[in-house]
Amino acid sequence: xxxxxxxxxxxxxxxxxxxxxxxxxxxxxxxxxxxxxxxxxxxxxxxxxxxxxxxxxxxxxxxxxxxxxxxxxxxxxxxxxxxxxxxxxxxxxxxxxxxxxxxxxxxxxxxxxxxxxxxxxxxxxxxxxxxxxxxxxxxxxxxxxxxxxxxxxxxxxxxxxxxxxxxxxxxxxxxxxxxxxxxxxxxxxxxxxxxxxx
Ligand code: ADP
Numbered sequence: 001x002x003x004x005x006x007x008x009x010x011x012x013x014x015x016x017x018x019x020x021x022x023x024x025x026x027x028x029x030x031x032x033x034x035x036x037x038x039x040x041x042x043x044x045x046x047x048x049x050x051x052x053x054x055x056x057x058x059x060x061x062x063x064x065x066x067x068x069x070x071x072x073x074x075x076x077x078x079x080x081x082x083x084x085x086x087x088x089x090x091x092x093x094x095x096x097x098x099x100x101x102x103x104x105x106x107x108x109x110x111x112x113x114x115x116x117x118x119x120x121x122x123x124x125x126x127x128x129x130x131x132x133x134x135x136x137x138x139x140x141x142x143x144x145x146x147x148x149x150x151x152x153x154x155x156x157x158x159x160x161x162x163x164x165x166x167x168x169x170x171x172x173x174x175x176x177x178x179x180x181x182x183x184x185x186x187x188x189x190x191x192x193x194x195x196x197x198x
Contacts (some may be wrong), residue, residue: 004146005029012047012170021047023170029148031114033142036149036157039167042097045150048167071110078106082136098129105136107163109145116140118152134160 005027012022021044029035037045079085082102084095091099101121118137122130138160139192141147151157157164158178166174 002031003028004031005148007048010048014042020170025167025170025172027165027172029115029146032144033163034138034147034149034161035163035165036151036161037165037167038151038154038157041152043167044170045152045167046119047170049119049148049150051117052119075106075110078109079103082106096129097125099130101125101133102131102136105133105140109140114146116145116147117150118147120152121149122151122153122156130156 003164006029007025007027010025011020012024025044025048025079027048037049040047049126076085076088079088079102084099084102084106087095087099092103095103101124105116105118105121106120116137121137123131125133134156137147137149147161149157149161162178164176164178165172167175
């Protein structure tokens with residue numbers, strides 16, 4: 001197993017910040033894990049997982065979007081896989097919240113990242129669309145994608161992730177491996193599937 005994320009004693013104080021946003025955080029995430037980072041708003045979750053891009057990396061992002069016919073085929077295939085192939089040529093403003101979130105997931109996956117970082121992916125969605133997005137993340141995870149989910153929602157974290165890291169006041173206060181998380185979520189998907197077939 002290789003380590004995809006390694007933080008060692010990380011401390012972060014924002015300019016003008018009274019207390020540190022992070023206070024000595026150490027964390028290792030292995031390839032293939034579905035890990036949730038959970039904690040109340042302001043606890044330091046986003047700061048902890050900020051994918052810091054250099055100036056050069058920022059400049060290079062659009063270059064990765066350069067459209068080639070193979071990139072377009074891969075994009076359409078991804079949208080198909082995520083169940084929104086039929087809206088591929090529409091503008092996001094004409095899509096539902098759930099469909100927009102699927103587009104965001106497809107955009108995150110097109111360059112085959114080693115790590116998919118999902119920061120409150122269901123935050124703006126109603127329960128049903130949120131569940132669909134989470135089931136999609138489970139499916140992507142089953143195909144081998146490593147996922148780091150950031151959420152304030154304990155129910156969401158424990159239902160979908162196999163490992164839940166709890167953050168409070170810029171510190172990791174708990175790191176739990178849930179043996180049954182994936183099986184439970186798989187059951188939920190299976191039950192729903194049976195319901196729709198009826
Ligand atoms: P979470 O993602 O858990 O809501 P954040 O990592 O966004 O928490 O924030 C942790 C702390 O750092 C909070 O107190 C927040 O106000 C502060 N903070 C976050 N971003 C900034 C910033 N750009 N400048 C100053 N303070 C910030």
